[in-house]
Amino acid sequence: AIQLTQSPSSLSASVGDRVTITCRASQGISSALAWYQQKPGKAPKLLIYDASSLESGVPSRFSGSGSGTDFTLTISSLQPEDFATYYCQQFNSYLLFTFGPGTKVDIK
Amino acid sequence: EVQLVQSGAEVKKPGESLKISCKGSGYSFTSYWIGWVRQMPGKGLEWMGIIYPGDSDTRYSPSFQGQVTISADKSISTAYLQWSSLKASDTAMYYCVRPLYSGSYYYFDYWGQGTLVTVSS
Numbered sequence: 001a002i003q004l005t006q007s008p009s010s011l012s013a014s015v016g017d018r019v020t021i022t023c024r025a026s027q028g029i030s031s032a033l034a035w036y037q038q039k040p041g042k043a044p045k046l047l048i049y050d051a052s053s054l055e056s057g058v059p060s061r062f063s064g065s066g067s068g069t070d071f072t073l074t075i076s077s078l079q080p081e082d083f084a085t086y087y088c089q090q091f092n093s094y095l096l097f098t099f100g101p102g103t104k105v106d107i108k
Numbered sequence: 109e110v111q112l113v114q115s116g117a118e119v120k121k122p123g124e125s126l127k128i129s130c131k132g133s134g135y136s137f138t139s140y141w142i143g144w145v146r147q148m149p150g151k152g153l154e155w156m157g158i159i160y161p162g163d164s165d166t167r168y169s170p171s172f173q174g175q176v177t178i179s180a181d182k183s184i185s186t187a188y189l190q191w192s193s194l195k196a197s198d199t200a201m202y203y204c205v206r207p208l209y210s211g212s213y214y215y216f217d218y219w220g221q222g223t224l225v226t227v228s229s
């Protein structure tokens with residue numbers, strides 16, 4: 001089974017900072033990767049799909065890149081509402097899904 | 109408007125059975141997969157399995173195969189997640205999700221509000 005790792009597991013940042021989170025797959029997954037944001041007590045929200053496509057309604061400060069085994073989620077200018085936990089997720093052709101362990105972004 | 113509305117919180121004892129539900133509305137329930145995701149207290153997201161209500165095709169994560177049963181009643185647009193014998197380690201928040209095909213891959217574009225299951229003696 002494909003495993004996903006994320007780095008860092010947590011980070012502290014300030015409003016206005018550029019933030020980059022990395023997700024690595026144990027084997028190549030082409031562009032079959034999504035990113036989700038979860039705030040405490042809430043259901044996750046889809047941000048990015050197909051590795052780099054922005055979900056409708058998601059601010060343009062969020063962007064995704066990568067293919068194969070290495071992917072990144074970038075927040076170009078961190079806003080107060082962006083403090084949350086971020087998960088990557090992959091899909092395979094057997095309709096099996098895996099989530100990464102998550103990256104918590106909190107206030108410095 | 110697409111909505112996934114889950115049943116309310118449950119408190120059960122070890123060994124008891126449980127079935128929680130997720131009602132879909134605002135879309136053709138039989139034309140989309142619907143699945144379940146577990147989140148244990150303070151932990152990350154774990155995909156459990158999905159079902160296609162149109163023909164009941166069901167896929168399970170290897171980690172949850174044999175531990176839970178996923179089903180659906182298309183006549184009332186509702187999916188279910190059930191346990192025959194709960195354990196304390198089943199204590200978690202459970203989300204239902206709708207996988208959407210982007211044209212290339214599947215992602216979870218809609219999520220239910222979550223059902224908190226607490227198993228304690």
